[in-house]
Amino acid sequence: MTAGRHFETLSIHAGEEEPNPKRALNCPIFMTAAFSFASLDQADAAFAFETDDYVYSRGNNPTLRLLERRMAALEGGADAVAFASGMAAISSVLLSLLKPGDEVIAHRMLYGSAWNFIRNILPQYGIGARLADLTDPRVLAAAISEKTRVVYFETPVNPSLEIIDIAAVSRIARERGAKVVVDNTFATPYFQRPLELGADVAVHSATKYISGHGDVIAGLAVAKDAEYIQHLKFGYLCELGGVMSPFTAWLLLRGLKTLALRMREHERNARLTAEFLARHPRVKKVYYPGLASFPGHAVAARQMRGFGAMVSFDIDGTVEQSKAVVNRLKLFKLAVSLGDCESLVQHPFAMTHRGYSEEEIAAAGLSPSLIRLSVGLEHPEDIIADLEQALSVLN
Ligand SMILES: Cc1ncc(COP(=O)(O)O)c(C=O)c1O
Incomplete structure (x- = not known):
């Protein structure tokens, strides 16, 4: 259990569960692909999600799990998923929320690869993509339709630094049954917590400030709904395979301490x-x-x-x-x-x-x-x- 409630304390302690092996102060890097079982019964319970036992590092790993719990605490979310890159997080989250016939409305200015994924790749799978000026919530109110399942944007926007009103956009989206996904890379949870302002999912290129040292490629998604995170992890991350290395997770845990x-x-x-x-x-x-x-x-x-x-x-x-x-x-x-x-x-x-x-x-x-x-x-x-x-x- 973490003692403390302030960001600085949580970024060093949140998510600690039990003494580390040998009471190591820092979480070890669990550099292993698989975890062994004492019996088939234990394996059966783990595969049925009846226990928290680890199976395989594409789905779950203790070093990643600590990072996920810590980020969830910092973003004010219920849980989080770690990904191999910011783009793995963004593409997996969008695929998990959209199906053929649906539509995403995104801000007209986005990080280049996110823009390309939304504008050029999603439509290949029958998902409509519309770009609009979301700095004006009235534009969203006019553009949103029953097909719109996701509203996606960065704030501050890369590279225009435009600001999108997360609470106003989230209100409009919620009334129409659409989910709001906010890329919180520029602000980090230290400066902005989209989930507390009404967004459903916050995504990050953890390559940036969360690492802080320019030495990893990494992504994270955090949500208020723990069931959704379970679905994202075992229905998408695990199958699409963009998993973070335990070594990267350990570097991010180190980065978070000084965020x-x-x-x-x-x-x-x-x-x-x-x-x-x-x-x-x-x-x-x-x-x-x-x-x-x-x-x-x-x-x-x-x-x-x-x-x-x-x-x-x-x-x-x-x-x-x-x-x-x-x-x-x-x-x-x-x-x-x-x-x-x-x-x-x-x-x-x-x-x-x-x-x-x-x-x-x-x-x-x-x-x-x-x-x-x-x-x-x-x-x-x-x-x-x-x-x-x-x-x-x-x-
Ligand atoms: C705002 C923003 N989101 C997402 C990404 C993609 O992250 P990654 O390079 O970790 O895949 C970037 C990368 O520059 C970015 O600037």
Whole structure:
């Protein structure tokens, strides 16, 4: 049993059940494919789900189980499932909630692979996909139909940092019998708990802040309904096979212990970075929910405990000039992914989001030269100095 109720305590202790073997302080990495039974009767009871005995690590493993219980506690959910990647979590959750003839409504701007899965792969299985501007709940109210079984979005959105009102969207979806799935990767449960705001499932690329160190690919899904999690795990994860390695789970348990600390520091650096960019004469627009001038700020202030550390911006210049700025950065590494200790920079519409057409980028109110920053944990003066020297290429 965990003593404590605060996030910092739960991220270190939640889900502990019993002394570890040899009373090890940290949960061992149960690096085993199968678990043995003392008798066929014991095996029979485990296969019938009458006991919690472990069978095979594609379905269940003690190191993963601790991570799942801990994440469920942090997200305010009943239970969780660990996956091999964020995309394994997203694709499995969507497949588990949709069948041919159904429809998903997703926000028009999404992480590139989620967008591709929804727009191009689900329709191959007879599942309709509609993209809409979910920053305005009235758009959802007008678009939703009896075929809509799932409403899917990220908030803050990658890479536009738009904010979607989770409670308002969830109210509309619930009235129409649709499930709400929120990608909580950018905020993490430290800053935002979608399930408490009415969402049914929170999904994560745990590759990002939950790991925090850029050394694993991992995903998680958390839900309020423990029966649904059982169905997702044994009806989908187990059959589709995108299972997390126990070693990855152990690294994530380690990452979670410092999540609150890291997020507070990431956010401070991001706020200082966004404020610097907003003051810079060659920066046209800054996308950061923590800026009072940002359109989603009021909703973010209501539904988040902090604004996160992802910042996008447009320079006052051409696409070529924005590439020159990116190429000149030294401390910021030019790389996809986010949430690492290292500050990272990328050009989403040339990299992670390159499937979007110019018309789709314009319809989302963005420009092809958008620069996205994952503000890291270096000293903020060094982060800002790097941006300052890179932007001086425009002088
Ligand atoms: C918001 C968001 N969701 C999901 C994913 C996919 O996660 P993974 O790369 O762990 O499969 C990413 C990856 O960048 C992401 O940024």
